[in-house]
Amino acid sequence: MTTSSHWVLTLDCPDRPGIVHAVTGAVAAAQGNITELQQFSSIDTGRFFMRVQVQTGFERSSFEESLAPLAAYLQATWTLDEVGRRRRTLILASKAAHCVNDLLFRQRSGLLPLEVVGVMANHPDLRPLATFYGVDFRDFVVLPETKAAFEADVLRRVEEDDVELVVLARYMQILSPELCRALAGRAINIHHSFLPGFKGANPYRQAHERGVKLIGATAHFVTPDLDEGPIIEQNVTRVDHTLDVHQLVARGQEQETRTLAEAVRLYAERRVFLDGPRTVIFA
Amino acid sequence: MTTSSHWVLTLDCPDRPGIVHAVTGAVAAAQGNITELQQFSSIDTGRFFMRVQVQTGFERSSFEESLAPLAAYLQATWTLDEVGRRRRTLILASKAAHCVNDLLFRQRSGLLPLEVVGVMANHPDLRPLATFYGVDFRDFVVLPETKAAFEADVLRRVEEDDVELVVLARYMQILSPELCRALAGRAINIHHSFLPGFKGANPYRQAHERGVKLIGATAHFVTPDLDEGPIIEQNVTRVDHTLDVHQLVARGQEQETRTLAEAVRLYAERRVFLDGPRTVIFA
Amino acid sequence: MTTSSHWVLTLDCPDRPGIVHAVTGAVAAAQGNITELQQFSSIDTGRFFMRVQVQTGFERSSFEESLAPLAAYLQATWTLDEVGRRRRTLILASKAAHCVNDLLFRQRSGLLPLEVVGVMANHPDLRPLATFYGVDFRDFVVLPETKAAFEADVLRRVEEDDVELVVLARYMQILSPELCRALAGRAINIHHSFLPGFKGANPYRQAHERGVKLIGATAHFVTPDLDEGPIIEQNVTRVDHTLDVHQLVARGQEQETRTLAEAVRLYAERRVFLDGPRTVIFA
Amino acid sequence: MTTSSHWVLTLDCPDRPGIVHAVTGAVAAAQGNITELQQFSSIDTGRFFMRVQVQTGFERSSFEESLAPLAAYLQATWTLDEVGRRRRTLILASKAAHCVNDLLFRQRSGLLPLEVVGVMANHPDLRPLATFYGVDFRDFVVLPETKAAFEADVLRRVEEDDVELVVLARYMQILSPELCRALAGRAINIHHSFLPGFKGANPYRQAHERGVKLIGATAHFVTPDLDEGPIIEQNVTRVDHTLDVHQLVARGQEQETRTLAEAVRLYAERRVFLDGPRTVIFA
Incomplete structure (x- = not known):
């Protein structure tokens, strides 16, 4: 046959x-x-x-x-x-909804070949959203003293559910170097700036202070070096002097969602390769 | 050896x-x-x-x-x-200098693998520019009664100089169907709109009247159907209600030059294929 | 005081x-x-x-x-x-979820100053989505013989609920000239092409056949002349020969959602003015 | 009268x-x-x-x-x-021709309201280009021991010729803090990266090493802090893993020329204001 x-x-x-x-x-x-x-x-x-x-x-x-x-x-x-097999994906999130909403909507619409096995978050806010999309949601209190336990949970989940991709969808905590290494090449983060500009915290505040005329977002592999992992996708949008930090944040969300979605699509379709500190993307 | x-x-x-x-x-x-x-x-x-x-x-x-x-x-x-061989190119032009200047500058800088064998124009205005770049320049009076003779000159030039590519760099006359067919797949025109919007004459005036928010340029192969040839490259730029037709023309020039230059680069590097009414571009 | x-x-x-x-x-x-x-x-x-x-x-x-x-x-x-008052908005929809999802998400996130009073659709598919966002949803069978009744319902709703803006979020039916006139300057449609290219039905199929290198979306005021209303916002994205019609549709959705959202934001913030057949946008 | x-x-x-x-x-x-x-x-x-x-x-x-x-x-x-008065402009250059060619072409075409009083360069290469456009050209040997004399010449030129704007069109030397201060708010530099990423030397090499997916250019006012001056204009273009440093340089030139031209246009039309470390641009 x-x-x-x-x-x-x-x-x-x-x-x-x-x-x-x-x-x-x-x-x-x-x-x-x-x-x-x-x-x-x-x-x-x-x-x-x-x-x-x-x-x-x-x-x-x-x-x-x-x-x-x-x-x-x-x-x-x-x-x-x-071709087209839905890749088993775990999402890490905090309170911000835009990336999670976008990924789950695209999954349901068939725009992304994902099977999201769950959302793990350090805040309960996104439970209704995940529930609406029929996705398992668990929230954790992630404090310095509980971080190791949380990360062990993540790793267990990755193993037990055959997770192929971990997406940090505006997860606002830094992963331990151990977890970064354990997930090497399998974890994608969205950083809310056009790297290498404005690494670290509050990139929109940094962007406002520097007076840049374009703001952006960068999807990259997670590595132990913060915001230094191989870049998968980047986008920018034009801004001007009238926008305060709050407005930059709002404008930037659109770039974050589309940049992360595109990076996840490329990964899910096996179009992303690691070439040392860079990526090869067969778009 | x-x-x-x-x-x-x-x-x-x-x-x-x-x-x-x-x-x-x-x-x-x-x-x-x-x-x-x-x-x-x-x-x-x-x-x-x-x-x-x-x-x-x-x-x-x-x-x-x-x-x-x-x-x-x-x-x-x-x-x-x-790889990198400079392709023998003939430019047709009128009065507008921006595309011709850009192509000749890129040729000299090594940004485009071209050997421009000459500029043929229906106005004498661009002679100093061509001369500065050491390119043969000939101007013709192209009237209804002399058009056939001019086109015969073009074809003769193509044959005698082994021309591989004819570029209509804002050449403001319509080629006869016979010449279009003789140059099929070897002649690239730049149209000053985002085709298929605003075919024909005065596309910036049409764009102003319609109130579009983006204007563009389209590089396409020349065919007997005006502005209907296979598209090679397109670009747009944002405009708003404050710009009059004259200003749209000025803004559009930048799109015209970069769009034509990119189409010529793709062609010269043998990255453009004809697939019926469309192109396949190996960018 | x-x-x-x-x-x-x-x-x-x-x-x-x-x-x-x-x-x-x-x-x-x-x-x-x-x-x-x-x-x-x-x-x-x-x-x-x-x-x-x-x-x-x-x-x-x-x-x-x-x-x-x-x-x-x-x-x-x-x-x-x-400043910032949420404008009373009625959404007309069919089956496609992407624009409705985006508008309702932005409303809830405070990214758009809207108060969506309801979604009226000619299919029941979007009921769960509207319900999740706590928005009234009603579906209708809109056939040639029931269209007048449906449109009367729309107008009644506009009057009774003090609706300031009607958004056609991929509503796949043509409004009658009477309804267009009754909603003049208050109804925004998203057309899935870069107008004036590819008016009417199946614009992505038309785009594929023409072999364009950019596809786009256009948000415009609804008028009795189909796809001819004053343009509020347009965006494009790059495509190539490898994409079939189905893939163009998927790529285009992102442009549709962002273009409609931006047009709605501009309108809701009272930044859009009608100047004859064009708009003046104070962005 | x-x-x-x-x-x-x-x-x-x-x-x-x-x-x-x-x-x-x-x-x-x-x-x-x-x-x-x-x-x-x-x-x-x-x-x-x-x-x-x-x-x-x-x-x-x-x-x-x-x-x-x-x-x-x-x-x-x-x-x-x-309105439209041509602003008296002095260009500083080295060997690279693309920005100088673009500025002089736009001046002649009336696309930029400039009156270029001269080009001062630390190499003789651009003499023919300047001469073609009828612009005074002087070249200098700028070495550590002659730099002060050169800069004194620049300042004298600025004063004697009532220069309103000094454009560093890929001038490859660092100005002394004294000259930067003397020209504060009157000197525009084009940096060949999307600042604040890749300050200093060889930004395209840095961009290649970091594996960014967009490269850019930044036009900014010259200040004693290298590449830290108030930003006037920025643009980016998409790149991928196939491009080596040499190709990034070629791709970047187009962004450099258009970014510098736009910044110069904004300045010449008096649309640029200094607001502390940022600019206000009335585009």
Whole structure:
């Protein structure tokens, strides 16, 4: 019995000639039809990145078997997934609703291939919103003395629910270096400034004081270095001297929601690769 | 004797499985190293498009020989060119200087891989500018009764000077259907509106009357249907109620220059493909 | 007893010298402090437009009394309102949720000064969303034979609930010329294209067929001429050849929501004036 | 004998109620017709800023006489100038041609109201360009031991030629604190990054290393604190992982030229005010 399926293959390995030919050979051996193909050789790191979408009647196991020897030969990190599969996602939040509302709305509308397994928050405010969207919501008191327990809960949740992506949707606490490392490459934060400008707290206040003419938002991978993780997506919007800090915050929310949503979409569709301190994005 | 060179291969053929594998096989046979690869299968037309940059020590003729049988088998239209080779370009102009100035400046600065063989204009105004950049300039009186002769001159110039691209840099006359067809896929026009809005004459006046909040520019291939050719690039900029037609014209010039320059860059780097009434752009 | 209040005064009259001086004189007579002032003289129509924000300890009636004689002398249409007052708004909708969700979320977050009195829809789908936000929802079967009754209901609702603004949030039916005229200058529609390109039905399909490189959305006042009303706000986003119609629709939703939200904000803050077929926007 | 003229009046003073009324009263006394009016009260500094364009048959001296007592009463800094008068401008440059070419082209085209009195450069490369545009060009060897002499030449030039604006059009040397202070509020620099990100040298290299997704340019007033002066204008453009530092430089040039041109236009039209460390821009 054959069933036609649509697969996305990602691959990341030391660069060398012939990789595209070899990979597309494996695709051809699986009678696959390529619907999308992108590749990049990083001069800075010497690594090669590839993303291929393939339609094939082969079963997953057969396709994997035809790819595995090649991947081993190339010393590649690789994944094979169904196109459009909803990625299991955990959201960390505080009080601010805009990013959480946007992600849950896009999930329900089918605009984002997510299955949000839950929202964990250090405030109860977003419970009604999560409940409306049928998403499990738990709130915690996160104080210095309870932070370690909360983070252990997060990690347990990630493991028990097979979470593939943790989204910090304006979660207003700093994660411990241990948790950052445990979630390396799997946790995306939205920072409310155009990094590297205005790192840290109160970026809109900083932006107002500096008198910038554009404000922005940056979605990046979480790392132990605050606001220094690899950047996935950035956007800006024009502002002027008439806007006070409160108004900058309001204007910035729109950039935060769209920037985070786009970063999550790119990640969920396996279009984001880590290349040292930078990302490769096959948009 | 081997010399390492950097090639760009483009290919356009009926879609079928295995093309990427086959082409990259020919690249591998030429001991080539892929530095850039993009491909697209058009659902609308059933055609496949590919652009590959390859570094190889093979000579051009050897590389061509390894590609020719494959291209024949695929019934492909294909080109093989050196990366960065300056494309032979003829500019048609009238009185407006902004696009011509921008193209010639970018040529000199190395920002555009062009070799402008000349400017042909229906007014003498731009002679000093062309002369400053060392570009041949000829002006013509283009009236109803002399238009056919002028167009014959253009075509002769295209043939004698091996012109690969004709740029209508705010050339304010309509080309005859015959010339449009003779230059099909080789002539780019800049229209001073965001097409399909405001076709024809005086688009800024039309934009003012309609009260739009963004004005734009569109670079497109020239076809016998006025302002209906396949679109290569578009940009817009924000305007408001305070701007009169004269000011819209001034604001629009910046969009015209950057839009035309980007379209010319994409074409010169062989990143533009025709897919029926649309373009495929490997940006 | 004096209470300090923040007022917004708008004024629209035939242009003549001295209006700003006269109006600011009335403000001074009311011991007012100007916090924002914008004015525009339209060359095309000979009309003058002004919006002033004033802080004053005067009561509303006293302030009005000091303004009324001047307004009469200037033959001005004028309004005096509290800054930040939530404008009574009726939403018309169909099945699409994105604009309604965005407007209701922004209302609750205080990002839009609206008091949505209800959602009237020709489908029941958005009932849970409206209910979550505590907004009255009524659905109707709108067929050729029931359309007149539905529109009568809309008008009755507008009158009974003192509705100041009707928002067509992707309401997929055409209003009758009578209703358009009855709501002239009070009804805003979001059209899912960059007008005047792609009027009418299926604009994303039209955009795909034409191969444009930017798609957009336009918020405009409703008039009997379909998609021809005065434009309030427009936005675009970049697209390419890889996106099919379905994907254009998804990308376009973000532009629709932000464009409609911005138009509604401008209207609610009394920043939008009609100047013949165009708008004057004091952003 | 009366001649109708178009004036621009700017005014900057401690904020207090009634300023707009008083100023428009002086305008009315001069039988002036306001064609444009903008004002702003800065909460942060307590200062008031105003720009008015006025058409009047009064002679300059009469108009000034009607304004002077008011300005004195308001303790205002004020200027009265003709709308569209070309401002006397000195350009400092090095080798890079793009900004100088753009400014001189816009001057000639009438897109910028400038009268460039000369280009002073620390390299001879741009002599032909300046000569083509009929602009005096002088090059200097600027070394540590000659820098003071060069800067004295600049200052002498500013004084002797009544220079109103000094533009650092990618002038690659740091001005001494003394010169910065002498030119305070009269010298505009273009920095090739989106400040406050990537201050100092090699911003495109920094941008590449950080992996940002947008690069930009910032036009700001020159102050003794490097790249910390009040920002006038900023723009960004999208980039991705495929671009090396050399390509970022090329892409960034377009942002540099348009950002500097816009800042110079705003300044030349007297739309830029200093409000402590920020600017007020009446765009």
